[in-house]
Amino acid sequence: MAYSKAGQFPRMDVEIASIAKALAHPARVMILQHLARMQTCICGDIVSELPLSQSTVSQHLRELKKAGLIKGEVDGPRVCYCLNIEKLRRANLVLNQLFKDIKCY
Amino acid sequence: MAYSKAGQFPRMDVEIASIAKALAHPARVMILQHLARMQTCICGDIVSELPLSQSTVSQHLRELKKAGLIKGEVDGPRVCYCLNIEKLRRANLVLNQLFKDIKCY
DNA sequence: ATTGTATATCGTAAATATACGATATAAATA
DNA sequence: TATTTATATCGTATATTTACGATATACAAT
Numbered sequence: 210m211a212y213s214k215a216g217q218f219p220r221m222d223v224e225i226a227s228i229a230k231a232l233a234h235p236a237r238v239m240i241l242q243h244l245a246r247m248q249t250c251i252c253g254d255i256v257s258e259l260p261l262s263q264s265t266v267s268q269h270l271r272e273l274k275k276a277g278l279i280k281g282e283v284d285g286p287r288v289c290y291c292l293n294i295e296k297l298r299r300a301n302l303v304l305n306q307l308f309k310d311i312k313c314y
Numbered sequence: 315m316a317y318s319k320a321g322q323f324p325r326m327d328v329e330i331a332s333i334a335k336a337l338a339h340p341a342r343v344m345i346l347q348h349l350a351r352m353q354t355c356i357c358g359d360i361v362s363e364l365p366l367s368q369s370t371v372s373q374h375l376r377e378l379k380k381a382g383l384i385k386g387e388v389d390g391p392r393v394c395y396c397l398n399i400e401k402l403r404r405a406n407l408v409l410n411q412l413f414k415d416i417k418c419y
Numbered sequence: 420a421t422t423g424t425a426t427a428t429c430g431t432a433a434a435t436a437t438a439c440g441a442t443a444t445a446a447a448t449a
Numbered sequence: 450t451a452t453t454t455a456t457a458t459c460g461t462a463t464a465t466t467t468a469c470g471a472t473a474t475a476c477a478a479t
Contacts, residue, residue: 339466339467366467366468366469367468367469367470369468369469369470369471370467370468370469373466373467373468374467388475388476390475390476390477391475391476391477392476
């Protein structure tokens with residue numbers, strides 16, 4: 210991220226921002242939705258679902274993994290991705306708390 | 315945004331991403347929280363609340379305005395900002411719908 | 420009219436994000 | 450072992466974001 214002052218913001222606000230950042234690209238939103246539909250957390254399929262090259266999709270997957278929203282597991286020559294349910298529940302909680310704090314729910 | 319393919323993603327996913335992007339910096343989260351606390355939507359106060367320069371805060375305010383999450387109204391030499399409650403409700407709705415879609419709530 | 424105050428905008432630098440093709444890696448299969 | 454397949458990473462180009470100081474703007478007050 211192009212901000213150099215992360216330490217100067219409240220911990221919770223940094224967490225909210227980090228979660229929001231992971232959701233801040235339509236490709237990544239689509240990836241989450243796709244992973245939710247296919248319980249059998251397919252992987253190369255994601256590439257064919259998106260209008261983006263394989264390497265770009267791989268970058269988005271890395272972003273989602275970095276934020277903890279998905280997990281990837283090697284399975285032979287391929288990698289199976291799946292949602293990280295706990296972290297996503299936490300994301301939902303944290304965002305709802307924000308809207309509650311600002312009285313918009 | 316550094317993506318050139320917005321038209322190729324579902325409208326709803328673009329909306330989610332755009333909302334998330336507005337929330338993707340702790341300074342902007344803090345601004346929303348501050349505006350919620352002070353109903354009298356103060357403005358220059360925001361600058362003194364944040365560890366950032368006046369011009370940088372102004373940029374963040376512009377981002378929030380662009381996303382529609384806040385409104386700014388000129389009042390003499392100063393500008394009063396306040397939350398855009400309807401848009402924030404919509405943001406909450408849309409994000410909750412995402413978490414519902416992916417079964418993480 | 421001049422001065423002061425509050426914001427926005429400009430110019431700029433540096434970091435990060437997006438996107439792709441090409442290449443490397445790792446594992447299954449022939 | 451060689452080949453195919455699936456994915457990640459590298460290199461690179463471009464766009465965007467973050468951040469600041471300096472300057473412009475717009476209004477109020479002197």
